[in-house]
Amino acid sequence: MRTIKFNPSLSGDAAHLLMGAGAVAAGAGLVLALTHTGSPLRGPLTLFFLLAAPGSAFAAALRGLDTGARVLVSAAGAVCVVMLVAQGMLATHHWSVDGGVVAVGALTAAAFLLQLAYRKGRHKVH
Template sequence: MQTIGIKPSSSGGSEDGPAESPSGTDASYLLAGAGVVAGGAGLILALSGADSPLRGPLALFFLLAAPGAAFAVALRGLDPWARILTSAAGAVAVVMLVAQGMLATHRWSVSGGVLAVGALSVLAFLLQWGARFRKRTGKSR
């Protein structure tokens, strides 16, 4: 008979030095934090109308990163490269649809576009969070 179990990890620290992160999660957390800071700075610079040379690039980063992150959260089951490609395409589509809608209704403004993309991204995050919360509470009953 075969026993199925979880093997203890052998990636613990040794006498030579501290244990290294097996999957590079420290670097990914650092990169995600830097992205959040850059996106937040882009949002603030775009809404404040500051005359900074970083306003354009950081606002563009926010416009692509916020919906891209929302799509990436929704597509957790995909392969990492497929998830990156799909979330990037979805982010571009959201930004283009917001711009097209604002142009069609003659309500174009930079701050309005940034707020609309941000609001749609927050809405997508909240919908994903609500769906996960419902799954967890449904399983415990």
């Protein structure tokens, strides 16, 4: 008897297309939040940016884990980063929506740059 396995994974092209669409949506959320546009998509896309940006930084750092663990840890890490930024801004009485979006974006950019520097330093041949 032969067993047929079903593996519902995305092909390489579809996965890249989905990641690109996510990056565009997150970028649109960032732009809409910082320009105070009155679009009805401003709230959902800004929330997508606030969760997807740090989540992708965590996912890039955790390449050794399987897919399910990466998704779970990345989502939890993204929520923690957003909550810590909000709590820090509230504790120092400097809360603003623009400041929160910029702070999360800056922390995400710093995380990506640290990963890049770490990987470059690791692959350096002496």
